[in-house]
Amino acid sequence: xxxxxxxxxxxxxxxxxxxxxxxxxxxxxxxxxxxxxxxxxxxxxxxxxxxxxxxxxxxxxxxxxxxxxxxxxxxxxxxxxxxxxxxxxxxxxxxxxxxxxxxxxxxxxxxxxxxxxxxxxxxxxxxxxxxxxxxxxxxxxxxxxxxxxxxxxxxxxx
Numbered sequence: 001x002x003x004x005x006x007x008x009x010x011x012x013x014x015x016x017x018x019x020x021x022x023x024x025x026x027x028x029x030x031x032x033x034x035x036x037x038x039x040x041x042x043x044x045x046x047x048x049x050x051x052x053x054x055x056x057x058x059x060x061x062x063x064x065x066x067x068x069x070x071x072x073x074x075x076x077x078x079x080x081x082x083x084x085x086x087x088x089x090x091x092x093x094x095x096x097x098x099x100x101x102x103x104x105x106x107x108x109x110x111x112x113x114x115x116x117x118x119x120x121x122x123x124x125x126x127x128x129x130x131x132x133x134x135x136x137x138x139x140x141x142x143x144x145x146x147x148x149x150x151x152x153x154x155x156x157x158x
Contacts, residue, residue, distance in 0.1 A: 020096035022056040024066040025138070027086060027103045027145060028076070033124035034142070035111075036131070037073070040120045049125075050135045051101075052076075062100045070104075074122055075112040082106045086145045091137060092155035101141055 028035040028051075036049040054069035056062050063080045070076040087101035113122050125131065127146065130139070137154055144152050 020090075020098045022062060022065075022098045022100065024054055024056060024062050024069060025050075025099060025101045025141070026052040026066055026070055027101055027142070028052065028070075028107070029103060029105045030124055032127050034127065034130075035074075035122060035124050036134070037122050038120040039135075040118060042118050045135045048133045048135045049131050050138050052122075063102070066100075066102050070107070071109075073113075073115050073119065075109045075114055077108040078104055079106075087141050087149070088151050089137070089141050089144075090151075090153045090156075099137075099141065101145060103145070 026035070035052065037052055038049050039046050052070055052073050054065060054073075056065040060068075063083050066083060067078050067080065070078050082104050083102040084104070085100060086103040087099075089097075089099040089101070091097040091099055111122060113119050130142075134142075140154065141152065144150075
């Protein structure tokens with residue numbers, strides 16, 4: 001009596017969790033136009049247009065991350081009730097990504113490029129006239145949004 005026994009149990013059948021990165025993207029609509037951002041000096045799709053976007057930080061919700069990124073990148077003040085999830089993409093690259101696309105049609109603040117070191121320009125493009133140098137997975141996600149497809153997968157061998 002009085003002795004303690006430590007038992008270490010290993011579950012050899014345990015599956016590895018994905019540890020996916022959660023990324024947010026802003027589909028900012030003004031009339032029949034979408035705001036695009038021309039990337040530069042980032043090392044990732046420089047010279048291509050994308051959306052205002054960013055990673056969800058530790059202990060941050062996806063909507064809070066989107067609100068933060070819109071303010072940091074473009075001086076936009078967005079309320080959470082103005083955000084609507086319009087697409088979710090599960091994307092496999094050299095890592096696993098969960099991409100959350102939020103649509104917003106109402107915001108405050110004057111549009112301003114606050115990251116000129118990473119963004120050559122912010123420009124509203126007509127839905128019928130997107131630039132050819134649009135990041136490919138962003139182009140596919142926007143097509144899904146326009147066709148009201150809520151979920152897609154990319155980079156998986158299905």
